Amino acid sequence: MTNQSKTEYHQMDVGFEFPRSSCKLDSAMVDTYLKAVGEASPMYRDTKLVPPTALAACAMSALSGSISLPPGTLHVSQELEFLGTVCREDTITCQAKVSRKQDRGKLHLMTIDLNVFKDQQKAMTSKVGFVLPEQSEK
Numbered sequence: 001m002t003n004q005s006k007t008e009y010h011q012m013d014v015g016f017e018f019p020r021s022s023c024k025l026d027s028a029m030v031d032t033y034l035k036a037v038g039e040a041s042p043m044y045r046d047t048k049l050v051p052p053t054a055l056a057a058c059a060m061s062a063l064s065g066s067i068s069l070p071p072g073t074l075h076v077s078q079e080l081e082f083l084g085t086v087c088r089e090d091t092i093t094c095q096a097k098v099s100r101k102q103d104r105g106k107l108h109l110m111t112i113d114l115n116v117f118k119d120q121q122k123a124m125t126s127k128v129g130f131v132l133p134e135q136s137e138k
Contacts, residue, residue: 019066
């Protein structure tokens with residue numbers, strides 16, 4: 001992942017675009033993911049294929065490196081659509097944009113559209129929903 005500064009959620013409006021981030025899906029990262037989730041399928045152990053959910057985890061990690069969320073934030077939903085396969089040693093690019101912000105009393109709702117590309121082709125789309133608490137006054 002490329003290093004970048006984090007943006008506070010209250011600084012974002014609908015249409016805010018996060019800096020693009022790239023990640024190489026090396027074998028060590030994929031093996032660590034497979035071990036963490038207890039995946040023993042030969043489909044991922046004996047081939048170069050990367051599990052789709054590993055792609056989603058990598059994309060969420062990229063997003064978390066770009067956004068500063070206050071304590072009490074809840075990750076309440078995530079829609080995923082996988083549009084192609086990715087393999088070990090592929091480099092992916094993650095692109096994210098705020099697609100919805102709504103205030104409901106002391107709670108704030110935010111949806112972020114997250115897209116992952118491999119070789120200029122979209123490999124995954126996602127919508128990530130958060131509920132954020134009222135910003136505290138300092």
